[in-house]
Amino acid sequence: MEGSSVTLTCSSDANPAANYIWYKENINSLHLLSEGPQHVLRSIQTSDSGQYQCRAQNMLGTSFHWVTIDVNYAPRTPSVSVSPPGQIMEGSSVTLTCSSDANPAANYTWYKENINTVISTEQNFTITNVTTEHGGNYQCEVQNRVGRQITTKHLVVRAAVPLGTLELVVIGTSIAILLVVVDVSLIFLIRKKRSPRQVAEPGERPGYRSGRDGTWESEYTVVEYSGVKVNHSEPRPSNEVTDEDTAALYSTVKNHCS
Incomplete structure (x- = not known):
């Protein structure tokens, strides 16, 4: 039993008296333990399990004997x-x-x-x-x-999730992600359109832009409603709608409707 004390005793009839040597087998080799007719193992452990050899010898010859020790122990924590x-x-x-x-x-x-x-x-x-x-x-x-x-x-x-519910969750998540992407894109586009016009560089004519052939092209906004053109006398951002534009549009629509 693990923890107990074990004494190995070896004896042999010999004349002259024999000397005793104890070995323990260790991976196909012998490990010297002690000399004398007895070998004591105090508080034996699982590592002490194995094959032990007692060798008796005198000037006329040598003989040996093997003994097996099997240490029992309770189950370790499973x-x-x-x-x-x-x-x-x-x-x-x-x-x-x-x-x-x-x-x-x-x-x-x-x-x-x-x-x-x-x-x-x-x-x-x-x-x-x-x-x-x-x-x-x-x-x-x-x-x-x-x-x-x-x-x-x-x-x-x-608990198992029904397949139909799982599919709905995936579809709903995909739609939500798509809507977020669309919203972000629209916000970016609106902000880009509302960004202020750059200040004219030196040498540029306000209200005009340089054409490819070197001439100046008017940047004045021309609004046309059913053949009626409204010219603004001052340059302004193309996305700005004034009261004059609204009045002209209203007058044109009213004339056509009547």
Whole structure:
């Protein structure tokens, strides 16, 4: 048992009396431990498991004997893994695996919270067609003749989203993004149109712009409504509408309508 004290004693009939040497096998080699008929292991650990050799020798020859030590120990704290990892969706399948180091090998028992009955005695516990009722705490008990350990795993099951609803969410999100893009584009275009005209450079004639052939072209705004032209006497931004424009348009429309 792990933690106990173990004494190895070696004896051999020999004349003259034999000398004793203790070795431990270590990866196909021998590690010298001590000399004398006894070798003591105090508070033995799992690392002390293995093959030990007692070698007896005198001037006439040598003989040896092997002994095996197997250290038993209670299960270590078990761990539980979930496959597949991540969120467990309703309708899917999930497997819980409980693992623990123990000697001798441990037995596994699964319980669910508030349920005294055993739901599985296998190391791997699988749930098919998961529902939200399968969510909760699961206990894995690991036990051998030396001792026992228990660990708990909380399982969260997410309700499945209907396919139609998911599609609507995607479509609605796409439309919202498109509307935002359109709004931003319109705001940028309006601001660009309302930007003030640049100040005339030296040598330029106010109200005119230089043509390709070097002549000056009038920048005066000409508004035409059904053959009626309204010329402004002063240059102004093309996007500015004055009271004169409104009156001319009203008069033209009124004459046509009458």
